[in-house]
Amino acid sequence: MRRFALIIVPYAWLVALFLVPFLIVLKISLSDPALAIPPYTPTLDLAAGWAGMREFFADLDMENFTFLTTDDLYWKAYLSSLQIALISTLLTLAIGYPIAYAMARAPDHWRPTLLMLVILPFWTSFLIRVYSWMGILLTEGYLNQLLLGMGVISEPLTILNTNTAVYIGIVYTYLPFMILPIYSALERMDDSLLEAAEDLGCSRLTAFWLVTIPLSKNGIIAGCFLVFIPALGEFVIPSLLGGSDTLMIGKILWEEFFNNRDWPVASAVAVVLLLILIIPIVLFQRNEQKQREIDG
Amino acid sequence: MSQITFEPWNDPSAKPLIEFKGVTKRFGDFTAIDNQTFDIYEKEFFALLDPSGCGKTTMMRMLAGFETPTSGKILLSGQDIAPIPPNKRAVNMMFQSYALFPHLSVWENIAFGLKRGTMPKDEIAARVEQMLKLTRLEKFAQRKPHQISGGQRQRVALARSLAKAPKLLLLDEPLGALDAKLRQDTQFELMDIQEKTGTTFVIVTHDQEEAMTVASRVAVMDDGRIIQADTPAHIYEMPGSVYVADFIGDVTIFEGRAKRAEGGYHIAFAEGHDSLFAASDLDLSEGQTAYLAIRPEKVMITPERPEGARNALEGKILDIAYLGNLSTYHVALSNGQIVKAQTANTRRLANRPFTWEDSVWVSWTDTAAVLLER
Numbered sequence: 001m002r003r004f005a006l007i008i009v010p011y012a013w014l015v016a017l018f019l020v021p022f023l024i025v026l027k028i029s030l031s032d033p034a035l036a037i038p039p040y041t042p043t044l045d046l047a048a049g050w051a052g053m054r055e056f057f058a059d060l061d062m063e064n065f066t067f068l069t070t071d072d073l074y075w076k077a078y079l080s081s082l083q084i085a086l087i088s089t090l091l092t093l094a095i096g097y098p099i100a101y102a103m104a105r106a107p108d109h110w111r112p113t114l115l116m117l118v119i120l121p122f123w124t125s126f127l128i129r130v131y132s133w134m135g136i137l138l139t140e141g142y143l144n145q146l147l148l149g150m151g152v153i154s155e156p157l158t159i160l161n162t163n164t165a166v167y168i169g170i171v172y173t174y175l176p177f178m179i180l181p182i183y184s185a186l187e188r189m190d191d192s193l194l195e196a197a198e199d200l201g202c203s204r205l206t207a208f209w210l211v212t213i214p215l216s217k218n219g220i221i222a223g224c225f226l227v228f229i230p231a232l233g234e235f236v237i238p239s240l241l242g243g244s245d246t247l248m249i250g251k252i253l254w255e256e257f258f259n260n261r262d263w264p265v266a267s268a269v270a271v272v273l274l275l276i277l278i279i280p281i282v283l284f285q286r287n288e289q290k291q292r293e294i295d296g
Numbered sequence: 297m298s299q300i301t302f303e304p305w306n307d308p309s310a311k312p313l314i315e316f317k318g319v320t321k322r323f324g325d326f327t328a329i330d331n332q333t334f335d336i337y338e339k340e341f342f343a344l345l346d347p348s349g350c351g352k353t354t355m356m357r358m359l360a361g362f363e364t365p366t367s368g369k370i371l372l373s374g375q376d377i378a379p380i381p382p383n384k385r386a387v388n389m390m391f392q393s394y395a396l397f398p399h400l401s402v403w404e405n406i407a408f409g410l411k412r413g414t415m416p417k418d419e420i421a422a423r424v425e426q427m428l429k430l431t432r433l434e435k436f437a438q439r440k441p442h443q444i445s446g447g448q449r450q451r452v453a454l455a456r457s458l459a460k461a462p463k464l465l466l467l468d469e470p471l472g473a474l475d476a477k478l479r480q481d482t483q484f485e486l487m488d489i490q491e492k493t494g495t496t497f498v499i500v501t502h503d504q505e506e507a508m509t510v511a512s513r514v515a516v517m518d519d520g521r522i523i524q525a526d527t528p529a530h531i532y533e534m535p536g537s538v539y540v541a542d543f544i545g546d547v548t549i550f551e552g553r554a555k556r557a558e559g560g561y562h563i564a565f566a567e568g569h570d571s572l573f574a575a576s577d578l579d580l581s582e583g584q585t586a587y588l589a590i591r592p593e594k595v596m597i598t599p600e601r602p603e604g605a606r607n608a609l610e611g612k613i614l615d616i617a618y619l620g621n622l623s624t625y626h627v628a629l630s631n632g633q634i635v636k637a638q639t640a641n642t643r644r645l646a647n648r649p650f651t652w653e654d655s656v657w658v659s660w661t662d663t664a665a666v667l668l669e670r
Contacts, residue, residue: 196395198382199360200409200460210408214399294398294442 022274029267030060040263064268073252074269078276080247084163084238085231088170092227093220095171096178100219101212103179104186115183118176130169130240137165137241161243169237174230178223185219186212218291225284232280233273249273302512303527304337311374313338313464313496314359319368321354321520328354330520331368341490341497343511345504347543351520352500356466359498360389372463383412388462392469394453396441402452403428403437409460427455430489447478454486458493467499471506483509504544508532516540532591537670541589546624548595548635550588554580554667561667563588566631573606576667587668592638594664597625597650601657608659611635613652618645625650627658 031040042059045052068074103114121129136142137160144156159165189212197207213220235250242248249269256266304310312335321329328351336342346352357363358370361382370377377385388409396405406427410420428434431451436444441452450470457465470486471479487510490497501507507514508528515525516539524536535541538549550572552565560575563586574588601608614634615626618641625637635658641648650656 190393190395192391192393192395193397195360195362195382196389196391196397197408199387199389200456201383201412203383206412211397217399294440 025267025270027060028263029064029265029271030062031264032059032061032063033262033264038263039261064264065272067265068268068272073247074249077247077249077252078272081232081234081249082276084166084170084246084248085228085234088167088174088231089224089228091167092171092174092178093224096175096223097182097216097220099175100179100182100186100216103183104189111187118179118183121176126173127236130173130237133165133169133172133241134160137168160241161246163242163246165241165243166238166246166248169241170227170231170234173237174227177226177230181222181226182216182219185216189215218287221287222284222291225280225287229277229280229284232277302339304340305335305513310337312336313340313373314498315369315371315374317369317371319358319365319370321358321363322366327520329358329365332520332522333368334515334522334525336496336498338496339494341487341499341510341512343507343514344498344500344517345502345507345514345543346500346517347502347504349517349519351517352502353468356389356468356498356500359464360387360466361385386463387466388457388460388464389466389468390453390457390470392472394441394449394473396449396452396456398441401438401440402433402444405441405452406456406459408456413460423459427459430458430492431455446473447482450474450482451485454489458489458495461493462495464496464498467497469501470499471501471503479506480509486510508544514544516543534666535589535668538587538589538668541666541668546592546636546638547589548592550590550633551585552588553583554586556580556582560662561586563667566629566633569609569629569631572665573662574665574667575663578667578669580667580669584669587670588665589668590635590660590665592624592636593622594660595635595637596659597627597637597639598657598659599649599654602659605659606662607665608657609635610655610657613650613654613656616650616652623648625656627656 028040034041042056044056139156147153193211194207197211233250235254238246238248238251253266253269256262314336316332316334318331318333320331344352406424407420428437471482514528514531515522524540531544541547550565552563554561562571562573564571609629611627611629613625614628617624622638623641627635637658
């Protein structure tokens, strides 16, 4: 009974804040659009009793999901989102790993400070940080002024409103999520392992490849998922930094909801996005579970 | 029966495997190794014993190649090893933490060093099997390091460092993480493996008993210097200084003025006590301060003054340490000096002849004590 009482709290939380909203979205995705408030039909009329309930379920259909397959905009947006999320995850890994490595190798008394510096950007609003990138990447922005001033380029670069700006924005925003798990894996590593590898005939580079990389594998996997999952559904960064040709599913979702006011189709897009995300989330959970088993 | 004793250090024609030539290592202002010259011979089990400092570990890390001497040279088989990086040295190390690769199985850990060379696959497999057999780990080959016990991990570390058949194996506090019983078993196992493989072992430890048990020679270090390097028996029976005598085993030290007598010296250590006699070859000046070191097991304890004993002192039993097989008596003399005497408990405890506060005599023979200058 006590166990039940303890476990009910997180479950109640999940039901109230995840399952119920999801069921509402799912229900809307099965409805038809309407010029009304709320802008879809049918709505459940409890006063009509059993008959009303039957009528309500009879009106639900998969029409919106079929619609998603007929217009190639949607699957193109899904694919493009996957591509952008994947590339920016790899970029984040390429930048985050050396930073995490340097942090883990830094003298002990420096580490808390470095860790603080990685977390520090979270203290400012995410939106403001993305806005400030607009100021940097603008045609007459700080970056172009700096490069022109140094004489590196003669014509200002067009970065803002391109996919490049989206990559920069995603890499910048999610870098801490990559650094922190890798750092935590590297920091736990015993330095004598590298000495042992060298003693047994490895060069520094092979020791890194055969010992450091495998031992930080779980950190790398965790970091990649922590970047990939939110990047896939990212909306703010592509809409602020991306151009008109940047196709991301988060942006489509927003446009369906607020520009087209087609809530049922928007909900269908959201449900499919969630189904796509479930695969990496499940893989991520398995990785975490395996790590816990090894740590005992 | 003729037994050839293994004492290459006494053989002037023997070629040492390792030669330290005036090696000094400084970290900033701190001198870890102070101008040391000594040799280690092939097939030796050489123990570095350093009660306090970090000299022993530095010595080992210089041999492995993780540190370079500030000045001086280290030769391995006559060749200067300074320019050879650790991964190219015919020297392997067993780390204090074992440093087993947690992501690899026992088998893969042992094969790790072999795979770095050009050895063909089937030879690697055969060598790993041989190592597993030597360390009795066959059953655990596919386990990961976190799935085996501390003693097994220690054996994996040993197998891994022996797999490449190094000329020299370094063991850094190899048994530190094991409990006392397992440590004793493992000490004998180590000696056994050392004998079987014929590898030269250099072991670093702070545990004097361990060093005495396993080593062919023990080097006692203090303050970055080797004070005495000798066989365990010599170190124990003929310590070169009070420091060594006091560090290795239990000892009672009398400080006094030396007076030459036939075949040795009389040591006057306190007013109102007879001076003590010790046979010695030392050349001491008259009245020079000298130290008499006597091991507790060489001290006899009797209720009456024994007949004809030249070294006999009267005192009171202050403390009795009962160790099961032995008892150590702390006997206080009238000047406050404590003399330790040890007897084997050949009789049951209830029949023990002495108890606290008993007035007794402690005595020893002329040759039992060692006379030391410092």
